Amino acid sequence: MRVKVKKMFTVGVLTVSDKGWSGERQDISGKVAQEILSRMDVSVVNYDVVPDEKELIVQKLIKWADEDKLDVIVTTGGTGLTHRDVTPEATLSVVDRVVPGFAEAMRVASLKKTPMAMLSRAVTGTRGECLIINLPGNPGGVRDCLEAILPALPHAVETIKGRESKLHH
Numbered sequence: 001m002r003v004k005v006k007k008m009f010t011v012g013v014l015t016v017s018d019k020g021w022s023g024e025r026q027d028i029s030g031k032v033a034q035e036i037l038s039r040m041d042v043s044v045v046n047y048d049v050v051p052d053e054k055e056l057i058v059q060k061l062i063k064w065a066d067e068d069k070l071d072v073i074v075t076t077g078g079t080g081l082t083h084r085d086v087t088p089e090a091t092l093s094v095v096d097r098v099v100p101g102f103a104e105a106m107r108v109a110s111l112k113k114t115p116m117a118m119l120s121r122a123v124t125g126t127r128g129e130c131l132i133i134n135l136p137g138n139p140g141g142v143r144d145c146l147e148a149i150l151p152a153l154p155h156a157v158e159t160i161k162g163r164e165s166k167l168h169h
Contacts, residue, residue, distance in 0.1 A: 009071035009157045011037055012046030012064045014057070016078035016087045017137060021051040029076035032139045036146045037074070040153070046070060052078050057090035065094070065130035071157050073130060074146070077137030079122040087134050088121045095125030095132060099156070102133055102149050109148035110141055117141075129160050 013033045019025035027049050034044050046064055050056045057078070064070045078087030092098070102124035110117030122134035122145075133149070135142045 008041045008043055009154075010069075011042045011044045012048075012068070012070045012073045013037075013044060014046075014060055014064070014073060014075045015049040015137075016052055016057055016075055017049060018051045018084065020049045020077075027076075028139045029135070029137050029142045032142045033074050033076055033135060033146060036143060036150070040150065042072075046073075052084040052086055054086040054090045054093075057087060058094055061090065061094045061127070061132060065127040065132070070130055071161070072153070073132045074135055075133070076135045076142055079120050079134050079136055081119055081121070085121070088123045091123050091125060091132055091134055095123075095127050098123060098125045099131070100124070102152070102156075105148050105152075106135070106145035110136070110144050113140070113144055126160055129162075131156055131160055 013030050015027045015030035017025065017027065020027045030047060037044060046068060048060060050060055061073060064073050075087050078085045103122050106122060107117050107120055120136055122136065124133045135145050
């Protein structure tokens with residue numbers, strides 16, 4: 001008898017926060033993301049906090065996607081409207097393809113809690129075989145957004161990797 005083994009995938013959590021990076025604020029959003037993702041068959045192998053600097057975000061995304069070969073990278077923070085919020089621009093500069101459905105689903109879920117969700121500029125895309133997802137910096141927003149997309153995440157990873165998914169048939 002053949003037993004199907006679930007395929008674990010690897011995740012990196014990158015918090016983008018000037019105050020978190022400088023030690024002025026504890027990174028709760030990144031911890032919330034790790035806690036929610038741990039409900040799935042994933043291994044959070046990378047975690048870091050960087051300031052709101054586009055080049056530093058770009059360097060980390062490229063390293064984690066290309067060198068560390070992560071399956072998924074979630075970022076927290078830097079998706080708002082301040083001049084320091086540059087996570088979407090950093091993400092768009094490194095992805096090969098944009099996957100708008102994830103960001104749309106996250107905004108819809110968040111709008112049920114607050115009208116401010118429409119201010120989110122979060123984007124999602126792929127770089128090679130890595131899915132990069134921008135989440136808000138607010139811990140509640142991280143929770144709402146991740147919970148909205150978790151059901152589709154395993155299928156997305158399998159599809160990006162070119163593996164057949166039972167959900168596809």
